[in-house]
Amino acid sequence: MLFLSVLLSLTKWLCYHIVKSCYQTAKKMKSYSFNFFDLSSTPLHQPSSFPTIMNCDLKDRKSQTLVCDIHSILLRNHSFFPYFMLVAFEGGSILRAFLLLCSCPLLWFLSYERKLKVMIFITFCGLKIKDMEMVARVVLPKFYMENLNFKAYEVLVSVGFRVFFSCVPRVMVEGFVKEYLNGDDVVATELDSLGCYFTGLVCKDGLVVKDWAVMDYFEDRKPDLGIGSSCFNDNHFISSCKEAYMVTNEISPTSIMSREKYPKPLIFHDGRLAFFPTPSSTLYMFMWLPFGIPLSFYRLLLGTIVYYKYGLALVSFSGILINHKGYNSNSNTTKSVTNKGVLYVCTHRTLLDPVFLSMSLRKPLTTVTYSLSKVSEIMSPIKTMSLTRDREKDRETMQRLLSEGDLVVCPEGTTCREPYLLRFSSLFAELADEIVPVAMHANVSLFYGTTASGFKCLDSFLFLMNPWPCYNIEVLEKVPREFTCAGGKSPYEVANYIQRKLGESLGFECTNITRRDKYMMLAGNEGVVKEKK
Template sequence: MAASKTPTIKQCVSKGRENDSVVAEMDRALLTQCGSFPYFALVAFDVGGVLRLLILLLAAPLAWICRHLVSESAEVRVLVFACFAGVRIKDIKSAANAVLPKHYSEDLHPDTWRVLSACGGRKCVVTVNPRIMVEPFLKNYLDVDFVLGTEILSWRGVATGFVAAPGVLSGEAKVVAVGKVFEDSSVPEIGIGDVETSDFLFMNLCKEKYTVPSKPRIRPVKPEDLPKPVIFHDGRLVQKPTPLTALLIILWFPIAVPLSILRAIFVALSPLSLTYYIFHIIGCPITIKRAPPPKAKNSNGVAFVCSHRSLIDSTIVSAALGRSTTSVAYSIARLTEIVSPVKTRRLTRNRVDDAKIISDILKSGHDLVIFPEGTTCRENYLLRFSSLFAELTDEIVPVAVDLRVGVFYPTTVRGRKWLDMFFFAMNPRPEYEVTFLDKLSPERTCGGSGKSSYEVANNVQETIGRALEFECTNLTRKDKYRMLAGTDGLVGKKC
């Protein structure tokens, strides 16, 4: 096949493809991002921290030399060894499920996705990268039927760092792999690849062949246009690390660790009335939008119902209020209890017992900071609110809490939660924004209007969602964990 004479993907008609099969290359056709290093780096940091990221970065020059002087296969072997050697297979799978889909979804090529999504027959994606990395995203979010990639060797559940036979899936190996998938069916109608390597040879097996020209500034598909939105993700790194970004993270880390410890000590030792100013002094400013309500004159406390962005949200809200509050949480690390200047009560996950805990706090006159989502969420979404708070009080103040960080996410699902506050403080200048919304009028509460607790909770969720310009979803805390495990999620509703 003469690659230069092959039509481009823009010339491919996507209408009327309901019965057509398609084979697409992932690395330079399905993705706009050229190069595998950022995705390997995300996995490396997730499974091995900054040390594994350093090893991968040191191997990057060798991988670059191998790519340009030897072959792409040699480059992949170097990256696989540096990233995976000695890592448990279950940890690699966990990172691939929870970390990579969000970043892959942000690099999806619009024209390739237009054709791939239009085809109703067999969908097959081929890649030189390890299948274990790409398969969760392709199958769970793009509904791809077959994922053909490089297989890695393991021994007793631990990756050796070497590639399994028949080796890296490139060139003729791709032709053989695609042929096996379609050997019991008709020839695939569409083949999509690039023209930079010999990998486009697999398209000779297809009736129609299209190439994807390299355009570095092409705008990728919007994540919300995917059939299954990638709402939740895990992992500590905010951005895909290029070699330069990875180097900056590694150089910053020795500074960030003692800085985070010092910041935590300052906050822990300062009186709550000064915490707001201490956060500004240590480089973690808090922006307060709209004045917080004054202390209630009646004997009962007020429930400040907040969106949940990180482990220290209760401290931030209390600092913005300038007075003592009590927070409730499902699980509390011992170190968090010691460091936090805010009193925290542990919930039991039993609705009756939790109702008594919350009711006792409010009846004692203490203000309550509560997060009805039940867990943190990083994206511009709100989980479905628990209605428990609405059953127990009519003194409700919605609070829109948002967080901006540049390097590290201060939230995790699969990692150690007690580290969240330190990762927050490891960012050069993390910023919080707290917006105190209007207290619920009697006609918007259960006691004043006769509304159900679910109606009140949904109303509070929508109020906070509008203030933050976030999407309100019907997803629960349990749905989040199922999605991070690689299972299907639900589509949200707009606020």
């Protein structure tokens, strides 16, 4: 018995010291930049004689010139890896993204310069220049905006001339800096290209070194204001400025920029990733794929082969969260005199809006669509009818469908991910006096179920691949007769009234932006599929 007690005590002492030694070793490794979760550069935390940015006076600086880095100063997350992952996944392929993730153990041990060159090579080798331009225009700005340091941004907008320096490739930052931050010039690493493809190599000048780049750019002149980072060796970078301040690495509520203070409204963005792809979150995504792919097929089959009366319960058991409220069977299904069916007017978040509405109402519905892919049309569990964008033909089609039963329309004509409502088409207001608005909102954690420039046939599949996709459905009261065309209102007044009611219900902002505006920005076309002759 005594022997057993001594053995347990010895084991406990040994385990304690092993765990303590491992913890101390891990801390020491982290201090030498062996940090898996930060693949940008080595935090130096060197003391600085420069004051913090909180002490910077913002008055009377419109005639001054400012110099600063982008990642280490303007962004709260200093790691380069997530932005390279976005380019690799959205501009390249899932295979390229997986290769970049697999390089993390190697990047863990490399020096700063070699680490960056390896990420550049894996991300850009063989990548089309036009694909990179698309990512820079419609994918990266969302993640840059969400990571902006508000205090640094306040100093930025107070000056009249802004020059940005960065060691990451110019093609990754120039578009955002000039369009959203009104940057006057960008000094960044240039990449080699061969024809319309990147080689993955940097130009002969190599990576941009901020310290030397500032002196080369301004020569004998001195910039008026410089901002450096206390986590990196920026003392020399800003020492040539007449006035200099430091940004700390601490993330406080004052450094987080709210959506209302964005440089310009972020209404549209594209790409499939709905999360910030740090090494750990990207690893979780790839670990989820073996489970998410069959789960998505299972959810699709449930919606396709199961009767709508029982589909809601089975779909909920598969992990899809559906929050439904506001439905009153006595008031919301009153049939009009001229039509046999009820016209449901929905906000448009994904292609599955009418499907989930049909399940939540437990009744068959018909929906009209624009440019629906053949795959989505075949897999749809409810009846779909394509519109032609010919106003008279579409009017006849919708009137016929209304005479046959209940109809769902999405007057925005396209989806919008952000809390905005696009302009409502007024055609639906001319067709029925019995109109029921439906406020719909979808939440995802891994993949967006919409795209403007990608493969639309994968929209529903990717939405259902999320672990816990969520749909919030609120059926509002029927539109009063005095606010319909039968009550003397014009179709445009009816459309604007319903848009405003849905916006108030969701807390979204109403806009005059159209479907055409969205596709011109995200895909460079009007979003119309030409018929084959």
